[in-house]
């Protein structure tokens with residue numbers, strides 16, 4: 001299967017002259033439909049830069065970025081928003097919900113923004129909120145939702161107009177660890193059930209159990225790209241600790257039912 005995202009030797013320099021910052025150097029990676037990919041690395045290592053280039057929020061200084069087989073570097077700036085809207089849903093650490101709008105309206109606004117001709121916007125927004133388990137909280141304002149529920153609204157919003165790729169920049173960082181795991185599990189199930197590619201930047205190693213691959217970034221370089229050591233129910237091999245796997249699984253399950 002051809003990758004949805006194909007980055008080759010991608011570099012990014014911010015600024016110029018003496019203040020130039022080499023944020024990314026020669027990054028090469030591919031992402032395929034249905035895959036959950038974690039990007040980890042220390043603060044300042046270039047993770048957000050990498051995710052922003054993947055998501056066509058900016059162009060690289062050098063290298064090739066192919067999105068669904070289309071060369072983004074050659075694309076005109078005015079054609080970028082359309083590629084972005086048709087390909088990506090974004091989730092951020094800070095939720096970025098409109099505080100005066102209900103969960104339903106927050107999702108509806110995004111659908112209208114991405115597709116001004118969309119019909120039955122509220123029906124679709126309600127469906128997406130149902131998908132993330134918030135069917136009974138649709139009419140709540142963000143202030144009346146927990147952190148985990150707010151991030152679920154943000155995920156529902158990222159799903160607006162069915163983008164094939166979901167990109168999350170530390171989407172669990174503002175959540176307590178159990179809620180963070182539950183959010184990651186939800187993202188994994190969306191990848192599994194709806195064939196979406198999910199790329200998540202994180203500092204939390206425990207999210208690895210809900211991913212397929214881990215990309216390690218340091219000093220702007222992709223250091224490694226390896227399969228996840230995920231404790232799967234049907235026993236994928238790897239140096240995992242079964243006791244920890246079982247305990248974590250139970251914790252997530254309990255949290256999900258609350």
Ligand code: ADP
Nearest residue numbers: 014015021023042043044045046047048049050
């Ligand atoms: P991470 O997300 O891993 O913390 P970033 O991609 O945000 O890393 O940053 C990588 C490097 O690029 C850092 O040294 C950071 O200070 C620098 N950087 C990020 N954004 C900008 C910018 N807009 N202008 C100048 N330097 C930047």
Ligand code: MG
Nearest residue numbers: 047048049169
């Ligand atoms: Mg960052």
